Amino acid sequence: MIRAATLLHRARTVLGVAMFIGGSATVAASGLATVSVVTPATPTRWSAAAGGLMQLVDPWGDEAKATLLKRMAREDRFDLATRMQQHLLEALATRGRVALPLEVSRPAELSPAPLARDRLPAQALPGSLLDVSVEWFGIYRSGALESYRPMVAASFRVLGPKGDLEQSTRRILFNVPSGVATGGEAMAAQGDCAWKSFDEIRQQRARFWGCMDAAIEQVAERIGTHVEGP
Numbered sequence: 001m002i003r004a005a006t007l008l009h010r011a012r013t014v015l016g017v018a019m020f021i022g023g024s025a026t027v028a029a030s031g032l033a034t035v036s037v038v039t040p041a042t043p044t045r046w047s048a049a050a051g052g053l054m055q056l057v058d059p060w061g062d063e064a065k066a067t068l069l070k071r072m073a074r075e076d077r078f079d080l081a082t083r084m085q086q087h088l089l090e091a092l093a094t095r096g097r098v099a100l101p102l103e104v105s106r107p108a109e110l111s112p113a114p115l116a117r118d119r120l121p122a123q124a125l126p127g128s129l130l131d132v133s134v135e136w137f138g139i140y141r142s143g144a145l146e147s148y149r150p151m152v153a154a155s156f157r158v159l160g161p162k163g164d165l166e167q168s169t170r171r172i173l174f175n176v177p178s179g180v181a182t183g184g185e186a187m188a189a190q191g192d193c194a195w196k197s198f199d200e201i202r203q204q205r206a207r208f209w210g211c212m213d214a215a216i217e218q219v220a221e222r223i224g225t226h227v228e229g230p
Contacts, residue, residue, distance in 0.1 A: 034127035035092050035227060036102040040084045040134055040154075041112030046070050047138030047151060048198070051177055065198050066138055072202070078209050080137055080216075084154070087217045088130065091224030102129065111135065112155075117163045128166055129159040130227060139201070140175055147194035148201065150215035151175045153184070156223050170226060172219050187218060 048065035073080070085101055092099035104119050106112075112133035120129070136153035152174040158167035171184030178186070193211035195201045201208050 034098040034100050035130055035158075036100050036127065037085055037088045037092070037130045038102050038115055038132070039104045039106060040081050040088075040132040041106050041109065041115075042080045042084075042134045043112055043137060044108045044110050047136055047140070048148075049138065049140045049151070049177065050144065051140075051142040051146070068198075068202075069138055072205060073209075076205060076209055078212070080134060083213055083216050084132065084134060084220060087220035088132065088223060090217075091220045092130075092227060095224060095229065097227070097229055098127070114155075114157060114169065115159070120159075120161075120163050126161065128227075129161065129163075130156065130223075131159055132156045132223065135171075136176060139195075140177060142177070147196050148198065149175050149189040149194050150212050151189075152215050152219050154219050154223065155184075156226075158227060167226075167228065172222050174215055174219050185222065187222065189215070 045063075046066045046069050048062045048069060050062075072078075089099045089101060102121065104115065104121070106115070106119070112135055114133065115129075115131045133155050134152065135155055136151060138151050139148040140151035141148045153171065153176045154174075155169050155171045157165065157169040160166050172187065173184040174187040175189035176184075176186070193214065195204070195208070
């Protein structure tokens with residue numbers, strides 16, 4: 001579960017972001033550059049994958065379990081795009097950046113694509129746009145006898161207000177099997193966020209979503225370190 005101290009820190013950070021939003025006109029008038037965090041793209045299909053032979057047969061894993069994960073998220077009001085965007089805002093704000101959410105409607109896609117130019121805002125704030133796509137989201141275990149752990153793969157790039165590329169696409173791979181996704185910065189899952197079976201996940205849903213949120217936060221933190229500042 002997420003500790004109270006962490007929640008307090010997040011509340012203070014969110015308050016800081018809200019102050020930035022409320023003072024957006026002042027920010028623009030003063031000429032300070034912002035980082036607008038675009039609504040992240042998310043995959044239509046989540047993952048419940050396992051290593052070994054099953055990885056060769058179906059890298060996505062058990063489709064029934066993956067579908068159940070999405071249903072559990074709806075029931076428990078866990079919104080992947082919202083959580084990722086919020087953690088990105090916090091990661092940038094804690095580094096002294098003027099970070100603002102930018103809501104953009106993105107079509108549902110099996111493999112999230114970069115933000116198209118025709119979906120860019122007509123009038124953007126001065127500064128940059130952070131475009132993030134969550135490519136993989138779910139759980140992964142390296143073998144039949146191993147525990148399930150959170151899995152997140154995200155790609156990101158930085159654009160100018162008119163869509164020109166400022167920082168090329170990079171990938172962060174959190175507990176993603178190397179045989180499935182390559183060419184990114186790997187992060188290992190650590191700590192006690194592990195479940196011996198899927199039934200155990202369903203019995204510990206509050207703890208499970210807390211761990212999934214923590215994984216998203218770690219990925220967002222790593223992305224925040226790569227976004228160039230003023």
